[in-house]
Amino acid sequence: MASNLHRVVIIGGGFAGVRAAQALANAPVQITLLDKRNYHLFQPLLYQVATGGLSPGEIAAPLRAIFARQKNVEVLLEHVLNFDLAAREVHTSSGSVPYDTLIVAAGAKSTYFGKDQWRAHAPSLKSIEDATLLRARIFEAFEEAEKTKDPAQRRAWLTFLIVGGGATGVELAGALGEIANDTLRHDFRSIRPEEARIMILDAGSRILSNFSPALSQSAERQLIELGVRCRNNVRVKDISPEGATVLTPEGESFFPARTVLWAAGVTGSPLAEALSKAANVPLARGGRIAVEPDCTVPGHPEVFVLGDLAYFDHSAEGDSSVRKGSSAALPGVCQVAMQMGDYTGALIAARLRGKTKPAFRYFDRGNMAVIGRHRAIAQVGPFGFSGYFAWLLWVFIHVIYLVSFESRVIVAFRWAFSYFTFNRGARLITRPALSRPPLLPGA
Amino acid sequence: MASNLHRVVIIGGGFAGVRAAQALANAPVQITLLDKRNYHLFQPLLYQVATGGLSPGEIAAPLRAIFARQKNVEVLLEHVLNFDLAAREVHTSSGSVPYDTLIVAAGAKSTYFGKDQWRAHAPSLKSIEDATLLRARIFEAFEEAEKTKDPAQRRAWLTFLIVGGGATGVELAGALGEIANDTLRHDFRSIRPEEARIMILDAGSRILSNFSPALSQSAERQLIELGVRCRNNVRVKDISPEGATVLTPEGESFFPARTVLWAAGVTGSPLAEALSKAANVPLARGGRIAVEPDCTVPGHPEVFVLGDLAYFDHSAEGDSSVRKGSSAALPGVCQVAMQMGDYTGALIAARLRGKTKPAFRYFDRGNMAVIGRHRAIAQVGPFGFSGYFAWLLWVFIHVIYLVSFESRVIVAFRWAFSYFTFNRGARLITRPALSRPPLLPGA
Numbered sequence: 001m002a003s004n005l006h007r008v009v010i011i012g013g014g015f016a017g018v019r020a021a022q023a024l025a026n027a028p029v030q031i032t033l034l035d036k037r038n039y040h041l042f043q044p045l046l047y048q049v050a051t052g053g054l055s056p057g058e059i060a061a062p063l064r065a066i067f068a069r070q071k072n073v074e075v076l077l078e079h080v081l082n083f084d085l086a087a088r089e090v091h092t093s094s095g096s097v098p099y100d101t102l103i104v105a106a107g108a109k110s111t112y113f114g115k116d117q118w119r120a121h122a123p124s125l126k127s128i129e130d131a132t133l134l135r136a137r138i139f140e141a142f143e144e145a146e147k148t149k150d151p152a153q154r155r156a157w158l159t160f161l162i163v164g165g166g167a168t169g170v171e172l173a174g175a176l177g178e179i180a181n182d183t184l185r186h187d188f189r190s191i192r193p194e195e196a197r198i199m200i201l202d203a204g205s206r207i208l209s210n211f212s213p214a215l216s217q218s219a220e221r222q223l224i225e226l227g228v229r230c231r232n233n234v235r236v237k238d239i240s241p242e243g244a245t246v247l248t249p250e251g252e253s254f255f256p257a258r259t260v261l262w263a264a265g266v267t268g269s270p271l272a273e274a275l276s277k278a279a280n281v282p283l284a285r286g287g288r289i290a291v292e293p294d295c296t297v298p299g300h301p302e303v304f305v306l307g308d309l310a311y312f313d314h315s316a317e318g319d320s321s322v323r324k325g326s327s328a329a330l331p332g333v334c335q336v337a338m339q340m341g342d343y344t345g346a347l348i349a350a351r352l353r354g355k356t357k358p359a360f361r362y363f364d365r366g367n368m369a370v371i372g373r374h375r376a377i378a379q380v381g382p383f384g385f386s387g388y389f390a391w392l393l394w395v396f397i398h399v400i401y402l403v404s405f406e407s408r409v410i411v412a413f414r415w416a417f418s419y420f421t422f423n424r425g426a427r428l429i430t431r432p433a434l435s436r437p438p439l440l441p442g443a
Numbered sequence: 444m445a446s447n448l449h450r451v452v453i454i455g456g457g458f459a460g461v462r463a464a465q466a467l468a469n470a471p472v473q474i475t476l477l478d479k480r481n482y483h484l485f486q487p488l489l490y491q492v493a494t495g496g497l498s499p500g501e502i503a504a505p506l507r508a509i510f511a512r513q514k515n516v517e518v519l520l521e522h523v524l525n526f527d528l529a530a531r532e533v534h535t536s537s538g539s540v541p542y543d544t545l546i547v548a549a550g551a552k553s554t555y556f557g558k559d560q561w562r563a564h565a566p567s568l569k570s571i572e573d574a575t576l577l578r579a580r581i582f583e584a585f586e587e588a589e590k591t592k593d594p595a596q597r598r599a600w601l602t603f604l605i606v607g608g609g610a611t612g613v614e615l616a617g618a619l620g621e622i623a624n625d626t627l628r629h630d631f632r633s634i635r636p637e638e639a640r641i642m643i644l645d646a647g648s649r650i651l652s653n654f655s656p657a658l659s660q661s662a663e664r665q666l667i668e669l670g671v672r673c674r675n676n677v678r679v680k681d682i683s684p685e686g687a688t689v690l691t692p693e694g695e696s697f698f699p700a701r702t703v704l705w706a707a708g709v710t711g712s713p714l715a716e717a718l719s720k721a722a723n724v725p726l727a728r729g730g731r732i733a734v735e736p737d738c739t740v741p742g743h744p745e746v747f748v749l750g751d752l753a754y755f756d757h758s759a760e761g762d763s764s765v766r767k768g769s770s771a772a773l774p775g776v777c778q779v780a781m782q783m784g785d786y787t788g789a790l791i792a793a794r795l796r797g798k799t800k801p802a803f804r805y806f807d808r809g810n811m812a813v814i815g816r817h818r819a820i821a822q823v824g825p826f827g828f829s830g831y832f833a834w835l836l837w838v839f840i841h842v843i844y845l846v847s848f849e850s851r852v853i854v855a856f857r858w859a860f861s862y863f864t865f866n867r868g869a870r871l872i873t874r875p876a877l878s879r880p881p882l883l884p885g886a
Contacts, residue, residue, distance in 0.1 A: 038582060038872045055498035057869030064630035074632045077586040077872070094590060128873050139481060143520040147537060187507035189517045426500030429481045429520070430571055 005030040005072075006352055009090055009099035011080050011271065013040050013063045015337035016105035016307030016344075023345020025070050027352060032097055034078045034090065038062055041128065044334060044398060047168060049131035051138065051175035052183075052427030056128045080106070080271060083278040085300055101302050101348055104289075105341070106269035108308035108332055111287070113265060118239040122161075122260040125168060134261060136429045138176065141259045142184060143429075145191045152256070158196045159257035161244050163236055164264035165202030165209075167369045170219060172261055173200050174371035177226025183427075198228045199255070201246060203264075205232055208369055208377070210331065211384075215377040218386035222375040236264075266332060268309045279303065284311035285329070293359030294347060295340055304344050307337035315362055330362055339363065370394045448473040448515075449795055452533055452542035454523050454714065456483045456506045458780035459548035459750030459787075464516050466788020470795060474516045475540055477533065481505055481520055484571065487777060487841060490611060492574035494581065494618035495626075495870030499571045523549070523714060526721040528743055544745050544791055547732075548784070549712035551751035551775055554730070556708060561682040565703040568611060577704060579872045581619065584702045585627060586872070588634045595699070601639045602700035604687050606679055607707035608645030608652075610812045613662060615704055616643050617814035620669025626870075641671045642698070644689060646707075648675050651812055651820070653774065654827075658820040661829035665818040679707075709775060711752045722746065727754035728772070736802030738787055747787050750780035758805055773805055782806065813837045 006029045010017045013035040021031050039060040048054040067073040078092040089096040110124035123133050138160070145157035160176050162169045176198045184193035200207060200223070206216040207223075207230050220230050231248070238245040243256040268287035276283045279297045284290040288311035289297060295310060297303040312330045330336045343360045350357050366380035368390060376390035385393065449472045453460045456478040464474050482503040491497040510516040521535040532539040553567035566576050581603070588600035603619050605612045623639035630636070643650060643666070649659040650666075650673050663673050674691070681688040686699040711730035719726045722740045727733040731754035732740060738753060740746040755773045773779045786803045793800050809823035811833060819833035828836065 038586060038870075052500075055500035055869075056871055056873065057495075057498035060871050062630075062870050064627070068629035071632075075630075076590055077583070078590075128871065132873075140520070143481060147519060147521075184507070186511035187505075187518075189514075426498075427481075427505050428499060428503050428571065430499070430575075 006348075007032070007098060007100045008103065008348060009034065009097055009101075010103040010105065011035075011090065012105035012107055012307070012309075013037065013066075013075070014043070014105060014107050014307055015334045016341040017103065018063075018066060019338045019341025020103050020105070020304075020306065020345045020348075021067065021073050021341075022070070023342050024349060025072070027072075027345075027349040029072060029101075029348070029352070031073045032099075033063065033067070033073055033075045034080055034092065034097065035063060035075070036077065036079050038064070038075075038077055040066060043126075046125055046128075046131050047171040047175060049128065049426070050125055050134035050172065051179060052135055053175065055426045056132065060128065082274050085278045085303060088302070099302075101304070103304045103306060103344060104271060104275055104309060105304075105306040105337070106271040106309055108266040108268055108287075109270075110262060111265045111267040112262065115239075118236075118262065121239045121241050122163060122244075122262040124262040125172070126266070132428075132430055134172075135427065137259055137261075138179070139427050139429050142188065142191070142193060142196075144258070146188050147190075154191065155197075156242065156256040157258045158191065158193075159243075159255065159259070160196060160198045161255055161257045161260045162198070162200045163239075163244070163260065163262050165200045165204065165207030165230060165232070166263060167208065169200055169202070169261075169263035170207060170223065170369050170371060172263060173198055173223060173228045174226055174375065177223065177228045178372050179427075181227060194227065196227070197257075198226075199257075200228065200230045201234045201236060201244065201255075202230060202232050203235055207232070210367065211369070211377060211379055215379060215384050215386060219369065219371060219377045222371045222377075222387065226372050226375070266308070272309055275303075275305070284313075286311065286332075294357075295344055295360050306340040306344060308332040310340065312336075312340075312360070312362075314359065333367075335365060336362055368394050368397070449791075450475070450541060450543045451546065451791060452477065452540055452544075453546040453548065454478075454533065455548035455550055455750070455752075456480065456509075456518075457486070457548060457550050457750060458777045459784040460546065461506075461509060462781045462784025463546050463548070463747075463749065463788040463791075464510065464784075465513070466785050467792060468513050468515070470515075470788075470792040472515060472544075472791070472795070475542075476506065476510070476516055476518045477521045477523055477535065477540065478506060478518070479520065479522050481507070481518075483509060486569075489568055489571075489574050490614040490618060492571065492869070493568055493577035493615065494622060495578055496618065498869045499575065503571065525717050528721045528746065531745070542745075544747070546747045546749060546787060547714060547718055547752060548749040548780070549714040549752055551709040551711055551729075551731075552713075553705060554708045554710035555705065558682075561679075561705065564682045564684055565606060565687075565705040567705040568615070569709070575871075575873055577615075578870065580702055580704075581622070582870050582872050585631065585634070585636060585639075587701070589631050590633075597634065598640075599685065599699040600701045601634065601636075602686075602698065602702070603639060603641045604698055604700045604703045605641070605643045606682075606687070606703065606705050608643045608647065608650030608673060608675070609706060610651065612643055612645070612704075612706035613650060613666065613812050613814060615706060616641055616666060616671045617669055617818065620666065620671045621815050622870075624670060637670065639670070640700075641669075642700075643671065643673045644677045644679060644687070644698075645673060645675050646678055650675070653810065654812070654820060654822055658822060658827050658829060662812065662814055662820045665814045665820075665830065669815050669818070709751065715752055718746075718748070727756075729754065729775075737790060737800070738783055738803050749783040749787060751775040753783065755779075755783075755803070755805075757802065776810075778808060779805055811837050811840070 008029045008031045010033045039062050042059040045059045063075045080092050082091040089098050110126050112118045141157045145154050148154050162173045180193045180196035208216050208219050233249050235247045237247050245254045272287050289305045290311040291305050293314045295304050347357045368378035370376040374388045374391050376394045378385040378390040378393050451472045451474045453476045482505050485502040488502040506518045523535050525534040532541050553569050555561045584600045588597045591597050605616045619641045623636045627636035651659045651662050678690045680690050688697045715730050732748045733754040734748050736757045738747050790800045811821035813819040817831045817834050819837045821828040821833040821836050
């Protein structure tokens, strides 16, 4: 590679980073993609790994494999530490990387809103390691329930609390409902898995509040069919290995449960803070960086922030596709990330030709949440769907979007198979000794 | 289940334990299968997980799924601690389990022959956790080589030492050769993966010494085609994060290598020691329990030891199928374990009908080792095969033996796909921070 080419450094191999690099395939640039992982993760299917439906390798594609034939991309496995915007350098754990244009697309992580001590008792779902931990906890709980003779303990092992009624919480709860009602139906001798109590604890007045009230209600009905109950207007006060203490409109109460899963909130990667200091801009809501209409950092047209890390609050400026009643800032979903990546790649290529492009406009193709087999809700423009058709739509869209061809075919195949057998073959409990902290003495 | 049924307790859900339970499907017994894992592992394909060819879920089947419809089997996730043969009880971490007949099939673990400090620098391959650790180390090494500018460091990152020239060592080396020559061919910009040095360090005079000399030589030739070199008559003196010090007939030498994999030896599970004390019999070679011709422990006709834990030294007693020149004790391979499981299940069922069976006889269906795509060796009775036909035989036998139908189809499919693309989609580096201990200060 000629060293006098325009140097684009991309931090993060998620949807935004990968799409930006791909959009620059034919541009006269030299791209360095930095990620602390060696794979691109298809995050929307992470809950399937957590519930034993898919294996990690089936929802991840090696970044090097994605860019094997795109010779202007160099992939480096690096931990990014800081930025020097004046010198135009990224500092990593093994040195500094110079850039002419920088794309920061480092994504989001789960947040416990200052209660980090809850993390050990209520793991969340952002990485493959998280997913295999959740998987171990879920299937371990049924094993422990089978072993115990004490009815109260058995009930606590068979109770699953999911904190947060957004898409991740609903997907986890729906998959748990399927596990209890179908997958494990014949597997135990002492317990009946279908007696599991699965409960979504949601702080708002309805689950999936980014959908219309009618679709929220439909989702709740579909969850009830799977044995999942939704508790709304519930705030978590404390989480321990024995369960969760919550505040409801009726007062405080304690739910005994040995498995609590956290799906209540995300915040920007720690790199957002480093970048906000380097660029001297305040951190926006949710630990994100507020960007200009062209996705750049204010005062730094050569620095882009994309995807979950970007706080993009310009959609209402004359864009009729913004859903009524939703927050003006774009949501942290992969559609937004992909479109920002496409846009930014095209904008950088245009700039190198001495041109520019109009501001980024998000085209909302629709929004969907899956609840289980044959169960989902979907909002596409003014149209709402629920049940079987919404689920078919969800399957179709997710399968075609899977990045690598191999994953696409394997996933489709395994799903087709699961469809007929209800089997979840990937329900391995790996690392059993580490996956759950011990109970306090005397508990 | 009626509680007056004959109680069979099986420890270990490997090939021997599963087959014994299945052989008792129609017997008037109540079976309790104890395992510390919730899955049966198809160990012969573990090296495929370690080298990114298959995902863990594809070579493991949940024990509960295997026995979902066999109602006389109860599966419990337990750590077995000890035995009380007089009281006929197994002690586990959560209580004791009474039995009328006991089957101990707890398998083997890797041994460093007293040098346990080598384990951190040279991981071995017995579990799924081991395999994902090896996978991380292997693919991390290429990443580090890509990043470093120092030629000596780069060479050390691109050098892979495999200690042990048995089937596992050869399979790992062959898969590494494929990774370097095919899978990663287009993936890097600074290094050429095919420059990787892959070396088998074997203590004996030839690799795969349980095969005929001609087949050993053929295996070595096939490895050379993949860029793998075999060093024979080499003894490891020390292993550090920087490489291995070895004693050769020519003297001591040091091989700089950042990745050392241990495939040099196995020993019986720690339960062998507990059982030898409980039964007052000495431990046999390789940390195993010497068994009677009917696979029982001397003096305890109600206690069976099967599979890798059994030292069965009766095959030469009038059995013409024993290969000349091989050790008289049966090898620790899954064929032996499966046949012992079948035999023991049938013997227990016969006893319950007031009958008995003749001594266990191993029928050796043949022996094979795979070296890579289109490359293998196989010995079937007096016939030796190598190359393409041996590989086809290996693929055929391994695919049909995979326990669950789902795994069988998925594996076949993924292999068919890999065959055309050379892709290894499961090459995820998970847990990168933990997978390799830090270098010593000053190193």
